[in-house]
Amino acid sequence: MGEAMEAETPATEEIQAPAETKEASEKRKREEENPWRKTSLCSYFRRAAGSCSHGDACRYAHGEEELRPRPDNSWDPTSERAKKLLKTEAAEDEEEEDKDVDFATMEKCLVGLPRKWTSDSLKSFLDGNGIVCVSSKKKKGMTVGFVRFADPEQIRTAVEILKEKTSGGKQIKVADAIRRCQGKKPGKEYPLGQIDEQLCQTQSIIDDSTSSMPSSVVDDDAGENDDGSAHNNSLPAEGLISKARSVRDVVTPLAYMPYNEQLEHKKNSLLQTLKRLTRNARKACPDSISLPEWILKSRDIGGLPCKLEGIIESPLINGYRNKCEFSVGYSSQGKCTVGFMLGNFREGITAVEEPINCPNVSEISCKFALIFQEFLESSVLPVWNRIENHGFWRQFTVREGRSPSQVAVADNLDNQIAEVMLIIQVCSSDVDEKIMQSEFKRMVQVLVRGAATSSPTLPLTTVVVQDHKGISNVAPADCPMFVLPLAEVEEHSCLEKVPATEARINDYINNLQFCLSPTAFFQVNTLAAEKLYSLAGDWADLNSDTLLFDICCGTGTIGLTLAHRVGMVVGIEMNSSAVSDANRNAEINGITNCRFVCGKAEDVIGSLLKEYLDELQPHGTSSDLSTTNGMVGGKGDGNTEENDTTTTVTDITTSDTGPENDCPKDKDSEQIQLLVPEQQFDEKSNVQEISKGNSNDNNVSGFLESSLDSSGFEEKAQEKVDFDKQKVTDSALRPQFKNIVAIVDPPRVGLHPIVMKTIRTHHCLRRLVYISCNPESLVANAIELCTPTADKPEKSKGNKRWRSMSNAGLARQRAKSMPNSEPFQPVRAVAVDLFPHTQHCEMVMLLER
Numbered sequence: 001m002g003e004a005m006e007a008e009t010p011a012t013e014e015i016q017a018p019a020e021t022k023e024a025s026e027k028r029k030r031e032e033e034n035p036w037r038k039t040s041l042c043s044y045f046r047r048a049a050g051s052c053s054h055g056d057a058c059r060y061a062h063g064e065e066e067l068r069p070r071p072d073n074s075w076d077p078t079s080e081r082a083k084k085l086l087k088t089e090a091a092e093d094e095e096e097e098d099k100d101v102d103f104a105t106m107e108k109c110l111v112g113l114p115r116k117w118t119s120d121s122l123k124s125f126l127d128g129n130g131i132v133c134v135s136s137k138k139k140k141g142m143t144v145g146f147v148r149f150a151d152p153e154q155i156r157t158a159v160e161i162l163k164e165k166t167s168g169g170k171q172i173k174v175a176d177a178i179r180r181c182q183g184k185k186p187g188k189e190y191p192l193g194q195i196d197e198q199l200c201q202t203q204s205i206i207d208d209s210t211s212s213m214p215s216s217v218v219d220d221d222a223g224e225n226d227d228g229s230a231h232n233n234s235l236p237a238e239g240l241i242s243k244a245r246s247v248r249d250v251v252t253p254l255a256y257m258p259y260n261e262q263l264e265h266k267k268n269s270l271l272q273t274l275k276r277l278t279r280n281a282r283k284a285c286p287d288s289i290s291l292p293e294w295i296l297k298s299r300d301i302g303g304l305p306c307k308l309e310g311i312i313e314s315p316l317i318n319g320y321r322n323k324c325e326f327s328v329g330y331s332s333q334g335k336c337t338v339g340f341m342l343g344n345f346r347e348g349i350t351a352v353e354e355p356i357n358c359p360n361v362s363e364i365s366c367k368f369a370l371i372f373q374e375f376l377e378s379s380v381l382p383v384w385n386r387i388e389n390h391g392f393w394r395q396f397t398v399r400e401g402r403s404p405s406q407v408a409v410a411d412n413l414d415n416q417i418a419e420v421m422l423i424i425q426v427c428s429s430d431v432d433e434k435i436m437q438s439e440f441k442r443m444v445q446v447l448v449r450g451a452a453t454s455s456p457t458l459p460l461t462t463v464v465v466q467d468h469k470g471i472s473n474v475a476p477a478d479c480p481m482f483v484l485p486l487a488e489v490e491e492h493s494c495l496e497k498v499p500a501t502e503a504r505i506n507d508y509i510n511n512l513q514f515c516l517s518p519t520a521f522f523q524v525n526t527l528a529a530e531k532l533y534s535l536a537g538d539w540a541d542l543n544s545d546t547l548l549f550d551i552c553c554g555t556g557t558i559g560l561t562l563a564h565r566v567g568m569v570v571g572i573e574m575n576s577s578a579v580s581d582a583n584r585n586a587e588i589n590g591i592t593n594c595r596f597v598c599g600k601a602e603d604v605i606g607s608l609l610k611e612y613l614d615e616l617q618p619h620g621t622s623s624d625l626s627t628t629n630g631m632v633g634g635k636g637d638g639n640t641e642e643n644d645t646t647t648t649v650t651d652i653t654t655s656d657t658g659p660e661n662d663c664p665k666d667k668d669s670e671q672i673q674l675l676v677p678e679q680q681f682d683e684k685s686n687v688q689e690i691s692k693g694n695s696n697d698n699n700v701s702g703f704l705e706s707s708l709d710s711s712g713f714e715e716k717a718q719e720k721v722d723f724d725k726q727k728v729t730d731s732a733l734r735p736q737f738k739n740i741v742a743i744v745d746p747p748r749v750g751l752h753p754i755v756m757k758t759i760r761t762h763h764c765l766r767r768l769v770y771i772s773c774n775p776e777s778l779v780a781n782a783i784e785l786c787t788p789t790a791d792k793p794e795k796s797k798g799n800k801r802w803r804s805m806s807n808a809g810l811a812r813q814r815a816k817s818m819p820n821s822e823p824f825q826p827v828r829a830v831a832v833d834l835f836p837h838t839q840h841c842e843m844v845m846l847l848e849r
């Protein structure tokens with residue numbers, strides 16, 4: 001037996017040991033020197049101690065079941081460094097968990113209670129913490145609980161209970177409850193005493209778009225527009241506020257600080273936000289993979305993912321806004337007012353106050369608001385009442401356009417405004433047509449006269465009416481709009497409602513003219529936007545061999561201002577009027593190397609990347625752009641075909657696939673490079689898709705739900721590819737570019753998960769400049785783009801708990817199920833202050849791989 005065994009054992013010299021690499025040999029030596037290192041895993045990041053950021057402060061050895069101290073005793077738990085590290089990281093984690101709970105506000109509302117719950121059920125659920133009251137909204141199918149806590153400790157306990165217990169699998173979320181008064185007694189203050197009916201009413205009229213959503217997934221500034229402006233959450237006449245805040249405090253909360261202190265304040269807050277990127281990417285990094293260099297290096301720069309290179313000042317500090325959306329409602333004194341609300345729906349319902357002392361609002365806008373307010377005082381039609389969802393006058397917007405080639409001097413922008421567009425939002429349901437006509441005529445007269453008699457006179461270019469019959473604050477993209485004639489119309493003649501298709505005003509960026517339709521996005525601080533775009537261009541490292549994807553391009557401002565620095569721009573935008581503005585703007589400025597595609601980025605990006613990049617020639621064989629395609633920016637530069645959006649769609653599956661792609665293809669990137677069969681170009685349904693599009697910029701829940709259901713990813717992308725009115729040019733004629741860059745400038749909610757996956761898995765895209773008006777969502781997106789992935793991504797479990805996750809937590813989840821692909825690295829970041837006096841700030845981050 002023994003002999004037989006011996007015979008089976010191969011002779012030692014026959015065993016071929018694989019050659020040890022230098023790296024492996026160094027690792028082995030290190031482990032031999034310190035055996036503890038081999039098995040030790042940091043308690044916080046479940047990662048080898050050698051690669052965690054705790055260094056000597058790392059205390060745990062996880063190789064075994066039990067935690068044990070380092071055998072060499074080199075970890076000193078009493079050392080200052082150890083204490084500091086462990087304390088800060090624990091505190092940071094805790095802070096992240098509690099991010100949405102304000103422990104200073106004692107009255108909370110609990111969203112997501114089971115429908116049949118009563119006050120007693122909630123009381124026992126919370127183990128008696130807080131005085132409770134439950135309100136059921138049958139119409140909205142929701143039950144909300146209101147709790148008044150005695151102190152922060154009670155809140156903490158309740159939050160713990162809510163984290164641990166779920167009600168029938170549902171997570172209950174905590175939000176601040178701020179009471180309003182329902183009574184029609186202006187001036188009466190309701191005491192903040194015990195929990196009562198008024199508190200229950202606080203959240204009962206929360207906007208539909210936020211009510212069903214817990215606060216953690218509602219954008220921090222859900223009550224604000226894309227550009228950081230105050231939202232028109234029009235208020236009921238009887239709205240009163242219990243928190244005495246001035247409109248200046250609400251609209252421009254930093255106005256009390258000198259400008260340099262505002263910048264410092266914003267910079268510090270951005271530093272904290274940026275650190276979240278490092279922390280979360282570290283947590284999301286799979287155990288099997290070593291931490292990327294940028295995370296390891298973050299230790300040297302205070303935990304930042306990359307350097308924050310400062311904050312660029314706004315050239316204009318006061319009156320910089322070129323667009324102001326005023327709410328129409330009643331002030332706390334019961335006066336019909338055109339101004340800003342003293343809060344948003346998350347904070348409860350508040351009154352509308354005149355825009356007095358709001359330094360970001362231009363004088364022109366204030367004057368027009370006042371003229372319109374005076375008109376409303378004599379109007380026979382009522383202002384919109386949000387509680388009862390009826391009324392006529394809803395919102396008043398002033399858009400300003402500067403004269404060309406004028407350099408703004410200090411704070412004196414007003415006299416450079418050459419054009420003004422006024423947009424009046426109304427709801428014409430159940431309103432007598434004759435009365436409406438007569439009111440419009442009178443309104444135009446008042447506005448024209450008011451502008452002419454102001455000193456100095458105010459420019460007035462066009463008056464547009466938007467007829468929005470829905471309940472939600474945001475009018476859908478296809479909301480009817482018409483232009484009112486500025487010339488006086490005789491009293492008994494019929495008012496001609498000209499469709500607003502041609503209503504435009506002009507503004508200028510980097511000496512290019514931008515012609516803007518009423519609803520198209522345009523940065524509200526034009527001069528600061530110039531700085532932002534130039535910087536984005538510099539960081540994008542552009543040259544004539546660059547193909548630039550301008551994702552979420554609006555009216556084409558970024559692409560068009562950078563067109564002369566690149567070979568070609570492909571812009572993607574879902575607002576169809578912004579796309580037609582972009583095409584028109586290219587034409588006006590004689591730019592021929594831009595193509596603007598109308599569609600949601602998540603629907604079109606995969607196909608566009610495929611169209612342009614799958615046929616890339618190997619480096620060095622790209623054609624000479626200046627001679628073969630003439631696609632260089634500037635007047636009269638040859639090929640205008642790319643701007644022709646009316647040509648028919650060609651089946652890309654039959655087009656010549658061209659020379660082999662020099663980008664390594666992996667199977668994941670294949671997944672998203674979808675071939676779309678001809679039958680799927682259903683023009684009609686695609687057009688509908690577009691027109692539905694931009695009503696829902698902030699559809700966070702849609703994003704989140706789809707993000708966690710990756711099974712539908714391919715189908716979704718495939719189904720929704722939109723080639724409406726876009727021409728797929730013959731691949732043989734299409735220029736080839738060596739340098740593929742994307743500049744993304746998404747709305748506050750950030751990029752759609754499909755866009756993220758597409759960018760991440762397309763190897764040709766090596767550089768990405770991310771511009772964001774919401775650094776929180778930038779950080780969340782960067783977690784997904786920059787975290788290394790495991791060979792086998794985790795299968796998304798369709799996690800129902802996404803509702804209770806923070807943005808960063810959700811991004812971590814998504815990062816784990818990202819297809820295996822090369823991650824980006826954050827390279828540099830800078831802030832650009834487009835919104836002085838407010839908390840908002842644009843942030844730009846360069847990501848490379």
Ligand SMILES: C[S@@+](CC[C@H](N)C(=O)[O-])C[C@H]1O[C@@H](n2cnc3c(N)ncnc32)[C@H](O)[C@@H]1O
Binds near residue numbers: 552553600752
């Ligand atoms: C912050 S703005 C930036 C616009 C433009 N880059 C600029 O600076 O003027 C965001 C733009 O993204 C568009 N948008 C929002 N969601 C989109 C989506 N899913 N796909 C494409 N565009 C989208 C909006 O209509 C808006 O024009």
